[in-house]
Amino acid sequence: MPGTVHVIGAGLAGLSAAIRLILAGAKVVVHEAAGQAGGRCRSYHDPALDMEIDNGNHLLLSANQAALDFLRIVGAADKLVGPPHADFPFVDLKTGERWTLRIGDGRIPWWIFDGKRRVPGTTARDYLAFGRLLWPPRDAAVGEVIACKGTLYDRLVGPLLLAALNTAPPEGTAALAAAVLRLTVAAGGRACRPLIARDGLGPTFIAPALAWLASRGVNVGFGRRLRALEMAAGKIAALDFGDETLRLGTDDCVILAVPPVVATALLPGLDAPDEYRAIVNAHFRIAPPPGTPPIIGVIGGTVEWIFAFADRLSVTISGADRLVDTPREALTNTIWDEVAAVVRLGDANAPAPMPRWQIVRERRATFAALPAQERKRPGAATAYANLWLAGDWTATGLPATIEGAIQSGERAAALAAK
Numbered sequence: 238m239p240g241t242v243h244v245i246g247a248g249l250a251g252l253s254a255a256i257r258l259i260l261a262g263a264k265v266v267v268h269e270a271a272g273q274a275g276g277r278c279r280s281y282h283d284p285a286l287d288m289e290i291d292n293g294n295h296l297l298l299s300a301n302q303a304a305l306d307f308l309r310i311v312g313a314a315d316k317l318v319g320p321p322h323a324d325f326p327f328v329d330l331k332t333g334e335r336w337t338l339r340i341g342d343g344r345i346p347w348w349i350f351d352g353k354r355r356v357p358g359t360t361a362r363d364y365l366a367f368g369r370l371l372w373p374p375r376d377a378a379v380g381e382v383i384a385c386k387g388t389l390y391d392r393l394v395g396p397l398l399l400a401a402l403n404t405a406p407p408e409g410t411a412a413l414a415a416a417v418l419r420l421t422v423a424a425g426g427r428a429c430r431p432l433i434a435r436d437g438l439g440p441t442f443i444a445p446a447l448a449w450l451a452s453r454g455v456n457v458g459f460g461r462r463l464r465a466l467e468m469a470a471g472k473i474a475a476l477d478f479g480d481e482t483l484r485l486g487t488d489d490c491v492i493l494a495v496p497p498v499v500a501t502a503l504l505p506g507l508d509a510p511d512e513y514r515a516i517v518n519a520h521f522r523i524a525p526p527p528g529t530p531p532i533i534g535v536i537g538g539t540v541e542w543i544f545a546f547a548d549r550l551s552v553t554i555s556g557a558d559r560l561v562d563t564p565r566e567a568l569t570n571t572i573w574d575e576v577a578a579v580v581r582l583g584d585a586n587a588p589a590p591m592p593r594w595q596i597v598r599e600r601r602a603t604f605a606a607l608p609a610q611e612r613k614r615p616g617a618a619t620a621y622a623n624l625w626l627a628g629d630w631t632a633t634g635l636p637a638t639i640e641g642a643i644q645s646g647e648r649a650a651a652l653a654a655k
């Protein structure tokens with residue numbers, strides 16, 4: 238067992254590491270630069286909407302075992318909600334078609350043989366052609382493994398992979414796409430149920446984790462930005478927080494759970510992903526019409542997914558670098574027109590007036606899931622005997638997701654607690 242483990246960063250990777258260390262009986266201190274925990278997975282009060290919202294809509298699937306375990310440990314498993322089956326309503330804005338993809342619960346994909354459950358305009362044979370993406374060659378891009386065109390691609394495979402990789406699928410890392418598909422669609426509907434933090438990411442993931450840690454004597458130190466690591470004799474000897482330098486004891490160790498751009502600045506010589514992709518979220522303060530499904534896939538528009546919460550409609554657009562410089566009002570008008578059409582607010586003669594809105598553009602939402610970036614993802618171990626890395630950008634085998642972040646924290650904690 239180590240001395241004190243210093244966890245740097247209270248995003249999900251850092252929180253998951255801290256929780257696992259406490260469970261292993263270690264002594265833990267968490268240092269977070271910001272004034273709140275959660276990193277890229279957080280809630281905040283938005284003044285334009287005058288309500289609490291998330292920095293971005295986050296979708297989990299029932300296959301996300303590490304995320305579900307995290308919530309079970311901190312007593313918040315009931316806060317992630319979703320339909321009992323893997324049913325996904327879709328709307329095609331170009332044709333006006335509406336359908337519900339119904340992935341059966343079992344592992345055998347009977348649904349692809351059923352015209353009422355699969356994507357309209359596709360045949361069972363189309364699905365089998367995408368099977369080769371399940372075990373792709375190392376280092377390949379998706380576009381080198383499957384043909385990124387056709388009805389099934391446009392209406393299902395493309396949107397799913399874009400959401401999972403946050404990168405245009407043709408250039409995306411095939412191995413990451415395969416990992417997601419094997420865990421979810423190929424594992425059957427029980428692994429694909431969509432799960433949403435109904436009350437927000439903060440109340441679901443972050444506040445319960447902080448309370449769990451606090452009740453075990455671990456209070457996160459906020460406003461504690463690590464400025465530099467001092468190294469000596471192949472180990473981290475001190476943590477420099479600017480106003481304070483913390484000398485480490487011989488058995489103390491460090492888990493660095495910060496974004497890659499921070500990790501590479503603190504650790505010269507570290508190779509890490511350095512290309513990012515944006516995510517745009519638009520939020521409208523309006524109660525959705527009764528019966529609006531919690532999540533709707535949108536094809537043929539700017540909007541990709543619509544999330545319906547009790548008091549707002551929220552939109553997600555992934556791989557959205559093309560939109561980060563579009564004027565806010567113009568972008569919001571486009572998005573609102575599409576949202577109103579999908580959830581049927583107003584009609585062609587009397588379009589629904591736009592409610593209070595907000596647009597959140599996260600330029601560095603995730604690292605770009607490109608083969609060249611994948612090669613740069615480091616493992617948890619470093620050149621220093623008492624330093625481990627965690628974060629969604631480390632080599633988790635998954636794209637940048639909550640699941641990957643939590644798994645990375647668990648792995649770093651297991652190594653540190655040895």
Ligand SMILES: Cc1cc2nc3c(=O)[nH]c(=O)nc-3n(C[C@H](O)[C@H](O)[C@H](O)COP(=O)(O)OP(=O)(O)OC[C@H]3O[C@@H](n4cnc5c(N)ncnc54)[C@H](O)[C@@H]3O)c2cc1C
Pocket residue numbers: 245246247248249250251268269270271274275276277278292293294295296297461462463464494495496499516517518599601602603627628629630637638639640642
């Ligand atoms: C808009 C958006 C939508 C997303 N949608 C989904 C989704 O639908 N499903 C999904 O699974 N994932 C989604 N993700 C990805 C998910 O949010 C991330 O993978 C996850 O939150 C990353 O956690 P992390 O702990 O690795 O990193 P971060 O959350 O980046 O945490 C790093 C922490 O380190 C702190 N820090 C930085 N520098 C220092 C320093 N010098 N000293 C101390 N602390 C420091 C930061 O303040 C931060 O709290 C989305 C992300 C975004 C931005």
